[in-house]
Amino acid sequence: MTNWQSEFTRSKMSWLEYMKILDHPGQRDTEKRVEEKKYHKKMQVRNPDHIEIPVCECACDIPHPTIADLVFKKGEEILADAHTRRLWWQRYATPTNPKPEILNKKTIMVSSYEEMLQVFNWFNSPDDVKKANDRIYGAARAMLMPRGLSLFAPQLLMVQPWEYAAAGIRPNVWTRGDKSTLSEACTIVEEVYPAAMWFQDEVHSNLGTNVNISSPIMACVLMSWFKYQDDEKSLKRLLDWVVNVSKDAINKSQSPYECDTIFLEHWHTRGKRDKSQYIGSGNLNRGEESIRTQGFILLMIDKYVSNIKHKNIPNTWKTYYSTWQKEYAMMSNTNGLQKAFNIS
Numbered sequence: 001m002t003n004w005q006s007e008f009t010r011s012k013m014s015w016l017e018y019m020k021i022l023d024h025p026g027q028r029d030t031e032k033r034v035e036e037k038k039y040h041k042k043m044q045v046r047n048p049d050h051i052e053i054p055v056c057e058c059a060c061d062i063p064h065p066t067i068a069d070l071v072f073k074k075g076e077e078i079l080a081d082a083h084t085r086r087l088w089w090q091r092y093a094t095p096t097n098p099k100p101e102i103l104n105k106k107t108i109m110v111s112s113y114e115e116m117l118q119v120f121n122w123f124n125s126p127d128d129v130k131k132a133n134d135r136i137y138g139a140a141r142a143m144l145m146p147r148g149l150s151l152f153a154p155q156l157l158m159v160q161p162w163e164y165a166a167a168g169i170r171p172n173v174w175t176r177g178d179k180s181t182l183s184e185a186c187t188i189v190e191e192v193y194p195a196a197m198w199f200q201d202e203v204h205s206n207l208g209t210n211v212n213i214s215s216p217i218m219a220c221v222l223m224s225w226f227k228y229q230d231d232e233k234s235l236k237r238l239l240d241w242v243v244n245v246s247k248d249a250i251n252k253s254q255s256p257y258e259c260d261t262i263f264l265e266h267w268h269t270r271g272k273r274d275k276s277q278y279i280g281s282g283n284l285n286r287g288e289e290s291i292r293t294q295g296f297i298l299l300m301i302d303k304y305v306s307n308i309k310h311k312n313i314p315n316t317w318k319t320y321y322s323t324w325q326k327e328y329a330m331m332s333n334t335n336g337l338q339k340a341f342n343i344s
Contacts, residue, residue: 008106013053018086018103021055022078025064025142026120026182028134034087043088046097052104054080056119059109070146077107078116081123117183124182132159132179139185144193153204156196160215160284162188165195165222168294171325177286195225203239208247211264215284217245220297227328228305237305256309263300266313279317295321 023030033039043050056078064070072078079086089099110116124138136159140151151157159180166188167174180188189196199221207213213221221242228234244260251261266279279296283289296313299320303310316323 004108006109008054008108011105011107013103013105015099015101015103017105018053020077021053022072022076023083024056024079024116024120025145026117026124026138026186027079027083027141028124029137030083030087033084033134034091039084039088040092043085043092043097044094050085050097051100051102052106053082054119054123055105055107056080056110056116057107059111062110062113062116064113064146072113072116080108080119114183117181117186121182133157135159135180135182135185136162136189138182139189140193142186143189149193149197151196151200153196153200155204155213155218156200158215158218159185161218161222162192162196164215164219164284164294165192168219168223168321168325169226169328176291177284192222194229195222198225198229198235199242202235203242206239206243208243208249210248211246211267213242213246214282216282216290216293217242217297219284220294220301223298223324223328224301224305227302227331234305237307238301241301241304256311258309259300259303262310262313263297263304266296291321292318295319295324298324 058072058074058076058078060074062072064072089097093099108119110119124134137151137157140156144150155161162185163174163178163180164176167176167178170191174188199218203221221238224238225235228238241260245264245267248264249260250264251258267282279293282293284294296317299314299317302324303314
């Protein structure tokens with residue numbers, strides 16, 4: 001963490017100068033928020049804080065930490081906040097809150113990308129009222145837009161699938177249940193985005209509407225992509241499992257059953273606390289029930305991908321989450337040899 005020596009310096013700026021300041025790479029979904037009724041209500045009447053505009057100025061050339069050809073040039077100014085205000089004034093200025101001719105700019109010098117993110121976090125704290133999901137949108141904007149990529153699948157615009165997928169595949173780096181900062185979310189997106197892009201490009205358009213691909217399912221699908229990424233046939237089976245689940249495609253015409261069917265039968269009864277086959281409530285958190293839920297999902301995916309059928313849930317489901325992590329670590333350490341997985 002930076003020991004800040006510099007302070008904000010204050011100056012006046014015109015509307016045209018405000019318009020020229022770059023968006024922060026971690027900025028949330030401005031287009032979505034500017035249309036929210038509560039934001040319109042907030043902006044109807046001018047508040048002195050509305051014209052206070054925090055800005056980062058690059059004290060030197062600042063390379064992006066993961067994108068080689070992206071550099072923020074010395075002297076460039078980047079908004080630390082007030083992105084949505086700017087767009088609101090462009091579209092919806094009112095007689096009681098007109099587009100300001102002069103604004104108060106407060107500028108702080110930054111010398112690294114980390115400092116740029118820290119300043120943004122001062123005004124966009126993950127503990128703020130602002131939705132946690134906005135954090136992953138900002139991280140995706142920072143990490144993906146320079147590559148020409150963007151997110152539109154609703155399942156990927158939630159922070160939990162990214163955080164829990166990262167903790168699942170790299171438990172030595174990410175702690176299950178920890179809330180990421182924007183800087184950490186950027187690193188998570190950098191690590192997990194190949195799986196997310198596969199889901200968005202290959203799976204999303206085929207989904208049904210009968211069963212929601214919720215955060216616990218989505219996190220496990222992302223984890224499973226890393227397991228099967230080098231096997232085209234296995235990825236096709238993974239795609240089929242997700243699509244079948246989304247369409248509630250239960251098929252009990254012949255026993256033993258495919259594990260998309262077994263999954264759906266028990267997923268529909270979650271939360272009823274049938275102690276004989278209790279898979280949890282379907283939430284993601286640090287608790288043991290949540291770990292068992294993910295273990296159940298991962299086991300059903302692995303069985304389906306391997307074309308192994310069952311009459312009932314295998315009795316290994318309660319501990320399968322830790323089994324999966326150990327086997328994935330083994331596979332990763334042996335250059336992706338899927339023979340390390342024995343799920344029969």
